[in-house]
Amino acid sequence: MNDKKEALRLEILKDIEKNSRVDLGELAIRIGVEEVDVANEMAEMEKEKIICGYHTLIDWDRAGVEMVTALIEVRVTPQRDRGFDRIAERIYNYPEVYAVYLISGSYDLLVTLEGRTLKEVSRFVSEKLSPIDEVLSTATHFILKKYKDHGTIMVPRKESERMLVTP
């Protein structure tokens, strides 16, 4: 890939990471290229799975929807030849599992889970997660408040205090 293409991709990604709904024409103006170049590059990156989706960051609290998010630390025994991948797959295939990361340190997998109630989450842990043979132990942490998520500060911010005009 030539430098120019790489630079364009980086510009696009930095922008849409924060706002995937940006108008492509406007984005092209801001980056200083043609709209068709942006569209082509995005299509290519979608195909290459560099762009994995266009999700929306939702404050479910404000939406008035009851929802609990849990972070579950999981210690497992890695399997011969397959390491952690097979176990991770068994976990991430559940639709209520939001994220699974392999982690360095005192435990192995970090599983993020979204459920409607505490009970729903604990049932998942006791009925689905713990019974997996390779799972040695779990520790479940419930999220009480999201201050910042996906790089976005979720708590209300102050108004700008700049004067209207200054030299």
Added chain:
Amino acid sequence: MRNPLSKKIVDIQPSGIRKFFDVANEMEDAISLGVGEPDFDTPWRIREEGIFSLEKGKTFYTSNAGLQDLRNEICRYLERKIGVSYDSKNETLVTVGGSEAIDIGLRCMLDPGDEVLIPQPSYVSYLPCTLMADGVPVVIPLQYKNEFKLTVEDLEKYTTTKTKVLVMPFPNNPTGSIMTGEDLAPVAEFVKEHDLYVISDEIYSELTYKGEHVSIASLPGMRERTIVINGFSKGFAMTGWRLGYCCGPENIIEQMTKLHQYAIMCAPTTSQYAAVEGLRNCEDEVQEMRRSYNERRRFLMSEFKRMGLECFEPYGAFYVFPSIKEFGMTSEEFATKLLQEEKVAIVPGTAFGECGEGFLRISYAYSIEDLKEALGRVERFIQRLRAEKQ
């Protein structure tokens, strides 16, 4: 009772558009494209360092010239950015914003009657500071056709045997104009030929969008006749911290430090500690802000083109300087009417010198969303003006 006031000070004209500024700043629910400071908060790691220094009780004066750590970092930074090396002990002074450096720099270099070349449109303080230093300000009106760059032809017209100092305000507030190495070379030759000194106000040096900023001090033979003024306000989004600096030949900096010592003592200690962190670890944050400004700049230029508003493409600072000559109004009339009718505050070009007549300074230190809202109103306004004219 005797008049308590000095004639020299009273004779200095208050800014002609002070009234406009007061009206605009009082206006409820107006939106603005008129601000001369970044919309970004100071990067957190800088703020945090300031807080930490307070927690540790670092609340005393620093040495007059500034924390040695900070001066070291400033010199490393300038070496890296403009390729000029200064001695951090004897050629570097930390000031209260770039503004203080402009003031004491002129005071240190001028004897009564010495002439100072001030290219305009430019920042508002060069002229009154020259007067306070008993110098004679000589305004060089820059030309739209030259994209408000300073040329040797301009210099030739205004240089006399009394000319001592040339102020170089680039990247420029309010025009956004920059001077490239190529643009600077003939100016530097002229300066040497006429044995002038340069006060180079490079406060917007981090904010250039076409190649890297070039300092006139980096040109052959110019280091010994230039004071480079810079600071943290614009590039590091630290306006309220009031922190700037200047570097230059030891004999000038020594005298400036003397003045600074008597008038100021030292720049704010908290700000100095915070700034050390800025110079050491905030290159990414600074570049991210620059990237963001550049996007807004392109967006604004494209919008003006669409609206048919005449404007050269500026590559520096965070201003564009469109022409409003087609409407047959003065800049101040235009700005006042726009404020009244659409509640958008924009600074008339004349705030920065008479030759700013017929232009507006539009700041893009705003989010794209804010720019869109404001530009929508501006567009409605100029469409109305055009319709009225027909």
